[in-house]
Amino acid sequence: MAKEFKKGYNYQYDSTARAYEQPIISPVPSTEPLKRPRKAQKKKLDIAFGMQLSFCGVVLFTSAFLYINSYASLRAKQGQLIELKNNMIAVKSAISETQATISEKLNLDYIRERAANELGMREPLPHQIVYIELSEESYTSYEK
Incomplete structure (x- = not known):
């Protein structure tokens, strides 16, 4: 018995083979190709969805462009x-x-100092002063 196991035989005594049933022969299928029904409505829905998505x-895109343009x-600005x-x-x-320079140069003391030091001028002596009387018609009066 040990030799049988070594050879690879695996036989069980008192066992029988199953009854083999003959397959039923089915009719030969037709050779015409099957036609699938077209789904026209789904195609229309796909086109509508594509248009909405577009x-x-x-x-x-337009709103992003306008936002970036306005931001730029x-x-x-x-x-x-x-x-x-x-x-x-x-x-x-x-x-x-300029105002500071003008106010500084309009000061009477500054004008006297500059005339005496830079330009070499002096105040006139009393005999050098001449007074002139003008009639009212010869000049314009702004105070009246």
């Missing part, structure tokens, strides 16, 4: 505004410097 894409123009503010500050500074 429209949403166009709207999204806003940044450009802000840059111009900052430049104008800097120019305005520089002009105000120049105006205040």
Whole structure:
């Protein structure tokens, strides 16, 4: 018995084979190809969905373009505004410097000092002063 197991025989005594049934021969299928029904409504729905999706894409692109365009123009205007503010500050500074120079040079003491030191002028002596009387018709009066 050990030799039988070594050879690979695996036989069981008192066993019988199953009853083999003959297959039933089925009729030969037809050779005509099967036609699938067309789904026209689904195709229409797909086209409608594609159109809606395309429209949403166009709207999204347009709104993004307008937003970026308005943001860029806003940044450009802000840059111009900052430049104008800097120019305005520089002009105000120049105006205040000019006003300070004018107020300094309109001072009577400054005028006397400059005339005496830089230009070599002196105050006139009493015999050098001449007084002239003018009639009212020869000049314009602003106080009346």
